Amino acid sequence: MSAARILLYCRAGFEKECAQEISAVAAEMGVEGFDDMGAELGRNLEFRRLVFPRQMVRASELLALPEVDRVTPIVAAARALGRRFAALWIEMPDTNDGKSLSTLTKPLTPHLERALAKAGIAIDDAKAAERLHVFFVGGRACHVGVSDVGNSSRWPMGIARLRMPSGSPSRSTLKLAEALLEFLDEEERAKRLAPGMTAADLGASPGGWTWQLVQRELMVTAVDNGAIDPRLLETGQVKHRRDDGFHYRPAEPIDWMVCDMVESPSKIARLASRWIAEGWCRDTIFNLKLPMKKRWEEVGRCREIIDTELGGAGYYLRMKHLYHDREEVTAYLARRQREPLHSKRNVKEKP
Numbered sequence: 001m002s003a004a005r006i007l008l009y010c011r012a013g014f015e016k017e018c019a020q021e022i023s024a025v026a027a028e029m030g031v032e033g034f035d036d037m038g039a040e041l042g043r044n045l046e047f048r049r050l051v052f053p054r055q056m057v058r059a060s061e062l063l064a065l066p067e068v069d070r071v072t073p074i075v076a077a078a079r080a081l082g083r084r085f086a087a088l089w090i091e092m093p094d095t096n097d098g099k100s101l102s103t104l105t106k107p108l109t110p111h112l113e114r115a116l117a118k119a120g121i122a123i124d125d126a127k128a129a130e131r132l133h134v135f136f137v138g139g140r141a142c143h144v145g146v147s148d149v150g151n152s153s154r155w156p157m158g159i160a161r162l163r164m165p166s167g168s169p170s171r172s173t174l175k176l177a178e179a180l181l182e183f184l185d186e187e188e189r190a191k192r193l194a195p196g197m198t199a200a201d202l203g204a205s206p207g208g209w210t211w212q213l214v215q216r217e218l219m220v221t222a223v224d225n226g227a228i229d230p231r232l233l234e235t236g237q238v239k240h241r242r243d244d245g246f247h248y249r250p251a252e253p254i255d256w257m258v259c260d261m262v263e264s265p266s267k268i269a270r271l272a273s274r275w276i277a278e279g280w281c282r283d284t285i286f287n288l289k290l291p292m293k294k295r296w297e298e299v300g301r302c303r304e305i306i307d308t309e310l311g312g313a314g315y316y317l318r319m320k321h322l323y324h325d326r327e328e329v330t331a332y333l334a335r336r337q338r339e340p341l342h343s344k345r346n347v348k349e350k351p
């Protein structure tokens with residue numbers, strides 16, 4: 001038993017986009033027939049550069065589980081993958097059927113933990129480079145696999161579980177909260193999103209995104225013809241401008257532009273590129289509302305627009321289908337050092 005496959009989790013309904021993306025990235029890396037090369041691909045892909053996958057696990061083939069004793073085959077599969085893991089994550093698809101499996105996995109977990117300990121497998125080694133995943137696809141089958149702690153989602157099931165803050169005027173606030181966690185590490189947040197910095201929020205009403213920035217003590221211009229929650233205006237940190245987000249320009253360069261306007265993705269991608277190209281802001285986070293069909297192609301089109309607008313200059317772009325996104329992806333575009341494309345680096349040629 002080996003981890004010869006890549007298991008990617010995504011939002012239900014986005015399996016096609018996930019497959020299209022991984023095929024495109026494999027081709028970019030020069031890997032063909034990636035079914036056989038799942039393990040190598042899984043080691044060389046950079047998770048954070050993928051848009052649609054929520055989690056990336058190198059996994060075994062589907063393991064059939066006898067009803068009488070599910071634990072023994074899982075422990076045997078785990079032992080084939082290693083002895084020391086940072087965590088044990090028992091997971092299932094994020095669907096109603098998947099969730100119903102928790103009636104099985106909850107009582108199973110303590111038995112599995114005891115059996116792993118008895119087999120000499122650690123699942124709480126803070127220094128271990130990998131986590132152990134047991135991903136149930138039904139009561140009688142699961143994948144057993146591993147994720148690299150430094151190259152995967154830090155959230156079980158790839159789901160950023162964030163509490164809805166009571167003071168925020170809208171649930172959309174969770175999108176920006178997740179984006180800031182996803183795209184910036186703690187050090188970057190401290191440096192690039194510091195108290196006293198300035199921001200524009202385009203399409204701000206009723207103010208969920210503005211609320212996130214206000215919490216971080218930024219000074220915000222909230223641009224929208226719609227109303228902004230008066231509690232935000234009372235903070236003294238928010239100015240409301242009833243203006244068109246496509247026409248608004250800051251009087252002088254600011255630190256951030258965030259944008260949640262419901263508009264065509266290519267128009268938003270062009271707008272965000274312009275803000276960076278003209279130096280109106282340094283960092284930007286924006287939502288790209290995807291069409292029902294050809295969602296992967298639309299992501300590619302937006303990337304091309306950004307590259308056409310900014311190709312000559314250094315820019316940094318990441319896009320992610322966040323847990324709090326539905327028919328949309330969230331992008332982070334900044335004036336900072338660019339990353340190279342996925343490379344074949346250590347992928348071995350097919351024997």
Ligand SMILES: C[S@@+](CC[C@H](N)C(=O)[O-])C[C@H]1O[C@@H](n2cnc3c(N)ncnc32)[C@H](O)[C@@H]1O
Pocket residue numbers: 169170171172173202203204205206207208209210223224225226243244245246260261262263
């Ligand atoms: C999804 S809502 C934004 C929610 C907001 N981010 C929050 O957290 O509360 C989209 C907003 O974009 C605004 N909008 C759409 N087109 C706009 C434009 N051209 N200029 C300014 N605002 C626009 C709408 O009025 C609407 O309030």
